[in-house]
Amino acid sequence: MVYTVKTYNNINKIGLRELGNGFQIDGELKENPDAYIIRSENLHETELPSNLKAIARAGAGTNNIPIDAATAQGVVVFNTPGANANAVKEAVIASTLLSARDYIAANKWTNTLTGDDVPKQVEAGKKQFAGSEILGKTFGVIGLGAIGARIANDAYRLGMKVYGYDPYVSIETAWNISSHVRRVNDIKEIFTNCDYITIHVPLTDETKNTFDRAAFDLMGKDVTIINFARGELVDNAALFDAIETGVVKRYITDFGTEDLLNKDKITVFPHVGGSTAEAELNCAIMAGQTIRRFMETGEIVNSVNFPNVKQALSAPFRITLINKNVPNIVARISTRVSDNGINISNIINRSKGDFAYTLLDLDEADAAKVQALADEFEASDNIVKVRIIKK
Ligand SMILES: NC(=O)C1=CN([C@@H]2O[C@H](COP(=O)(O)OP(=O)(O)OC[C@H]3O[C@@H](n4cnc5c(N)ncnc54)[C@H](O)[C@@H]3O)[C@@H](O)[C@H]2O)C=CC1
Numbered sequence: 164m165v166y167t168v169k170t171y172n173n174i175n176k177i178g179l180r181e182l183g184n185g186f187q188i189d190g191e192l193k194e195n196p197d198a199y200i201i202r203s204e205n206l207h208e209t210e211l212p213s214n215l216k217a218i219a220r221a222g223a224g225t226n227n228i229p230i231d232a233a234t235a236q237g238v239v240v241f242n243t244p245g246a247n248a249n250a251v252k253e254a255v256i257a258s259t260l261l262s263a264r265d266y267i268a269a270n271k272w273t274n275t276l277t278g279d280d281v282p283k284q285v286e287a288g289k290k291q292f293a294g295s296e297i298l299g300k301t302f303g304v305i306g307l308g309a310i311g312a313r314i315a316n317d318a319y320r321l322g323m324k325v326y327g328y329d330p331y332v333s334i335e336t337a338w339n340i341s342s343h344v345r346r347v348n349d350i351k352e353i354f355t356n357c358d359y360i361t362i363h364v365p366l367t368d369e370t371k372n373t374f375d376r377a378a379f380d381l382m383g384k385d386v387t388i389i390n391f392a393r394g395e396l397v398d399n400a401a402l403f404d405a406i407e408t409g410v411v412k413r414y415i416t417d418f419g420t421e422d423l424l425n426k427d428k429i430t431v432f433p434h435v436g437g438s439t440a441e442a443e444l445n446c447a448i449m450a451g452q453t454i455r456r457f458m459e460t461g462e463i464v465n466s467v468n469f470p471n472v473k474q475a476l477s478a479p480f481r482i483t484l485i486n487k488n489v490p491n492i493v494a495r496i497s498t499r500v501s502d503n504g505i506n507i508s509n510i511i512n513r514s515k516g517d518f519a520y521t522l523l524d525l526d527e528a529d530a531a532k533v534q535a536l537a538d539e540f541e542a543s544d545n546i547v548k549v550r551i552i553k554k
């Protein structure tokens with residue numbers, strides 16, 4: 164069995180080797196493949212092909228993927244948690260230092276100098292670039308996930324007083340956060356207390372415009388806002404007013420829109436937070452492993468729209484179903500299997516919202532019987548995707 168994969172956006176080739184020999188990458192069937200491996204390509208305007216079973220986002224944010232449509236079509240969407248977190252952490256630490264000392268403007272100015280007396284001009288002009296130090300300053304981190312937790316710990320190590328806010332922090336990540344990071348339960352405490360604020364949350368209806376007028380109104384003066392998460396987390400109109408009134412000293416973001424460009428107190432990078440050789444390799448490796456595992460075994464790990472399901476396959480065949488989460492569905496599935504004279508060696512059914520994933524391991528070596536059962540499942544209104552996996 165050869166599976167087909169279509170890649171978008173420069174996925175690291177070495178990482179893709181994780182797929183192994185059972186996958187054809189960007190071959191002739193790439194317009195209706197089994198899986199996509201993707202980075203930031205916006206899929207919201209495109210239809211997902213009928214054969215598609217999985218999308219792996221080689222990275223963290225999945226707001227470029229139509230998750231609800233994918234779920235309804237039985238497409239499992241994965242990401243690669245933490246695989247590019249160190250890259251973003253380093254970019255944010257660099258940005259913090261860039262705001263404290265205006266190195267970019269200082270470098271630009273120095274490059275304008277001419278003549279034999281450049282050293283003299285430097286000494287005369289450098290006072291305009293006197294900065295401040297980050298030691299002892301307050302640093303707020305909104306979102307203490309893979310990136311935020313790393314940044315909070317390192318900002319503390321750099322001598323900053325660190326506040327962290329994340330009402331949904333996972334237990335796993337919470338264990339990794341230094342006890343020196345002061346966890347607050349109200350985001351307002353970040354806005355009122357911090358000289359530097361960085362945000363590391365997914366873009367959702369809840370997080371959109373986290374930095375709005377009400378947020379800026381709570382801040383003191385000369386606050387640096389760092390946004391390597393998504394542009395829409397900041398209300399730009401409110402930001403411009405906050406810059407005008409001296410509330411915001413500098414806005415550093417990885418997400419450019421035209422209104423942000425060529426402004427004195429705004430520094431825009433071209434979405435390069437995760438663009439390091441190491442992060443691109445890590446993401447591609449994790450995406451490749453995830454897709455391979457899902458296609459070859461049916462197991463789900465690191466999905467954003469279906470629950471984790473792990474179960475070694477010990478029976479001759481496994482049928483995987485993506486089904487609507489309706490009452491009595493497991494009983495109905497089991498009955499259909501027994502009506503076909505097949506024994507179930509193991510069944511797992513896990514739901515998330517309106518849909519569920521079912522692994523059916525069958526004590527049946529007759530491929531034709533298994534195919535007939537799968538065809539019956541295909542015909543059911545409550546089942547949106549059926550796959551047969553042979554041990
Ligand atoms: N600039 C770049 O190249 C990159 C940007 N990103 C962006 O950064 C985001 C975060 O990435 P990771 O830390 O890897 O993800 P993550 O999933 O490990 O962490 C996100 C954290 O945000 C928290 N959160 C969710 N809603 C929240 C809310 N309303 N208030 C406070 N916290 C909330 C979650 O509990 C979680 O701990 C991604 O979703 C993506 O948008 C990620 C990687 C690279």
Ligand SMILES: O=C(O)C(=O)COP(=O)(O)O
Pocket residue numbers: 172202203221222223224225247434435437438
């Ligand atoms: O992982 C993320 O969420 C990112 O924003 C990284 O995007 P990229 O894969 O570098 O286009």
